[in-house]
Amino acid sequence: MENKTIYILAIESSCDDTSAAVLCNDKVLSNIVATQQIHKEYGGVVPELASRAHQQNIVPVVHQALAKANIDKKELSAIAFTRGPGLMGSLLVGTSFAKSLSLGLQIPLIEVNHMQAHLLAHFIKDDLSTKPTFPFIGLTISGGHTQIVLIKNYFKMEILGQTLDDAVGEAFDKSAKILGLPYPGGPLIDKYAKDGNPKKFSFPIPKVGELDFSFSGLKTSILYFIQREVQKDADFVSKNLSDICASIQYTIVKILMLKLNNAVKKTGIKQIAIGGGVSANSGIRKALKNREHSHNWETYIPKFEYCTDNAAMIGIVGYLKYKEELFSKQNITAKARYHI
Incomplete structure (x- = not known):
């Protein structure tokens, strides 16, 4: 099977992006993403609206990816799809489509864990970037997940x-909402932070286990801080927006780096790879790059297009599983909660 040309059609529908990609072995030939705009009106993803939009988008997106x-489609070797974790209604659309297409074409069906795919996106063929070697530490950072993972091989991972x-x-995103910024607010905090003083305002570092995270207390402290300052000056946020954003981002990045540092000390592994939508954040990228010099870490940061939810990362896992003949049966179901 090593010398065989494998074509994988991959489908990703875990949240509010409908995506399809075609891979030839480990090389991406196409990676189409349809982003749903309707959720901006509500300040967050509405699950029912997301699943309806997936139903509208999936056929055109797959058609575009193949084109x-x-x-x-008769040249395809297998169909890979996101089984979970994610929004159940959204996952059902992609799962049902993938199962139907694999049955119609009589080719293998391959289920993929969305979080595993974020970490294995680093193995997409790209002449400009190097790949981590096993074992390495993965940090998955997204809207729904924050995990430090020990990656022993493609399919053996430990949280x-x-x-x-x-x-x-x-x-x-919630901090941005407190500041009155539109959804999704995370990229806006990153944008305004670039012009601010990261040490202007101080926010607490949560005290939890050495490798665990907690962000609810930080969100609450930001909320109380803003409420307190706005009572003194109604224009406080607009006058200090860049400094507030820089201080919030500085605190979050500090938390992430502190935990990664603990993971490196515990495991002795200095190869760090990040994945997930938040890995597009410039503050996190800069902090990781700095640690290459200050801590002798080897850091691996995916291309922007492979940070957010996309089908190419599903496709690379599909390809790796195809080589091992790790196929799924037609009675497989979507899983909203699906651990690595």
Whole structure:
């Protein structure tokens, strides 16, 4: 099977992005993402609206992915899809479509764990970036997850620490909402932070286990701080927006680096790879790069297009599983909670 050309059609529908990709072995031929705009009106993802939008988007997105890759569906070797974790209604759309298409084409079906895919996105073929070697430490940071994972091989992973409450992406977005910024607010905090003083305002570092995270207390302290200052000056936020954003981002990055440092001390592994939507954050990227010099870490940061939810990362796991003949049966179901 090593010399065989494998074409994988991958489908990702875990949250509010409908994505399809075509891979030839470990190389991405196309990676199409349809982003749902309707959720901006509500300040967050509405599950029922997300699943309806997936139903509208999935056929055109798959069609575009095949067309851009210049591949006929009859050439496909297998269909890979996100089984979970994610929103159940959204997952059902992708799962049902993948099962139907694999049955119709009579080709293998491959289920993929969304969080595993974020970490294995580093193994997509790319001439400009190097790949981590096993074992390495993975940090998954997204709107729904924050985990430190020991990655022993492609399919053997162990969670070393995780959030006890809210995810880091939620902390960014909720903080932005407190400041009156539109959804999704995380990228806006990153944008305004670039012009601010990160040490202007001080926020507490949560005291939890050495490898675990907690962000609910930080969100509460930011809320009380803003309420207190706005009572004194109604224009406090607009006058200090860049400094507030810089201080929030500085605190969150400090928490992440503190936990990673503990993981390196505990395992002795200095290879760090990040994945998930929040890995697009410039403050986190800069902090990791700095540690290459200050702590002798080897850091691996995915391309922006592979940070947010996308089907290419599902496809690379599909390819790796195809080589091992790790196929799924037609009675497989979506799982909203699906641990690595």
